[in-house]
Amino acid sequence: MFDIDQSIIGDVDVNLAAALLMGGVLIMTLWRSRSGKKADTIFLFMVIAAFVGAVAGLVIAFFEGPESPGSLALVVSIETILELSITIQLFFLLLYVFLTIHDNRDYLIRRMKFYMIPLVILIVLSIVNIFTGIIWYYDGNKMYHEMGLYTVYNLIRYLYLILAIYQYARYRKENGQARFFSIWFYLVPILWGTILEWVTPISGFILGNAIANVILFIMISQKVGFTDEGSGFFNIRYLKLLSEKIKAGEYEPHLLIRYHLPEKKDLSDFFRMLKEILPDQCDTVKLDDTNCITVIYGDTRGLINMLSEDIRMISEELCLNIEFDYVVKQRDETPVKFFEKNVVIGG
């Protein structure tokens, strides 16, 4: 039997730091208000799995080694939980990336069988390993050893990471940058942790993973600062960011809808219905209590008729006097010029 004989005694400080970071992210995720998006629920599951892994990594540091308390069975169980939590977390990462970029449950369901295959294989292998030690094992001194199959096990697990990168890259190629999300910020700490674990006896992966989750959480939370609580649309702070993105060529506005909202009216139903009728390729910004704009990307002149009918229809249905007008980008106008001419930032 091929034995890599790479004993890693968990570094308590590193594992404690990872567990604390993940605990913090978990608490913040639970506390954070929900946007109602499907990806949010998956993110919570992902954080729970990462937290369980970090805690397991911390706990096992106390039970490994000949001098440590606890039985061999206990150490094996905790290590199994640790390994499975990493696998499950990466599985949820793929689901999270998928739902973040596509926001479509059916697309995911149609792929679920395929996505489940590595997970099922790894769960079965983990269970078999408990009794056979074919992937990793603890010797009589409760020292950890990896077998050659561990590399294969890891590769199967990293399939999720590769699929997540593939989905993200494909989406970016077809649709441009996803809002408030980038997979690269998540990958860098993971890769750093993995390399650290290869070259040192420190449990770098757990720490790298925790840092990746913190970064991802911060990235997602950024959106909250730009969101108007009452309407769920962006707030005026977003205009500056939007202007930068337009200057950078990430978005090309072609059409602007300006709404004049009635004062002292409950507009929650209007905002909800407006979200339903607006196309995906737009941003709506609530400027103040009575003014709101929608910036639409793409050559959209043909939309004016349909959107006018829809906005009038929901205004009538809700008995609200919503005034609105359009500004269309002229053929010889650049998107930047069009935006700057019609939207006063900070005004």
Next chain:
Amino acid sequence: MKDMELVKITEENTDDFSKMISEDLKCNLGRRFFNGLGVLDHESNPVGAMVYELLNYDSEEDTKILIHSFVSEDDEATELLMSEYGKAVSEDGAVESLYETGDEKINAVFTSHGFNAKQSESLNIVVSAGELKEVAAMTAGKKIPGYIHDMSDTPPLRYRSFLKKCLIKGKTGLLEDLGYLPLSWFEREVSICSISDEMIDGVLLVRKLPSQVLVPCLLTAFGIDFQKNLLYIMLQSAQRIVELYPEETKVVIRRHNAGVKKLTDKFFPNKNGEMVYTGKREER
């Protein structure tokens, strides 16, 4: 004696020009970007008519005009029509006029008015429902998923949401006025869509002309499965046409872009369009 009179042909007076405008074209005259010009002689008899369509009018791209039909019984009527057409071109800001005709005389009229013409294969190919049966049989092994439906029961709001997506992505197929057409304008039983998350993410919209000819007007799909879904949508539509129409029913496919051309080359390798004259004139 009264001079010849130039009139706009609208939905109201199309019947006056029924000998000059085909029934299939007549029904387009109420549409957003279609225009008709007619000439009446001193006895108010129609002696000339032309129908044209503005292309890219609802877009930031340059506006062009496609002349669908031109009929004239004498030179005076021809000059009147071409002169009025020239005015319309400049009013609409079109940069180019285009036509496709199988009629040598009409081609001569256009070339004498500054159009450059050449003979080439028509973009249209005509297949029969019987030939579609062969296509459906070729792919009989493919199981069409349950999320591919015909559009008989498609709620209008769901259709409108999809239209917005098409318009924003510039996918309007043969229909410049896609955003203005109701779902009922299409033959809903052979128009097929793919659904995900209760939203349409792909369609094949088929129009039945008054002459009973079927015309696929828009084939497009979005989302992660778009390539797969396009194939399923086409197959389902072909199967429905085979089921619902006699074998001799004509289906006219206009190969207006490289994607459609590739598909028709694949499914109908031996089909060619008729030889026609295609011409264009710079308008600026």
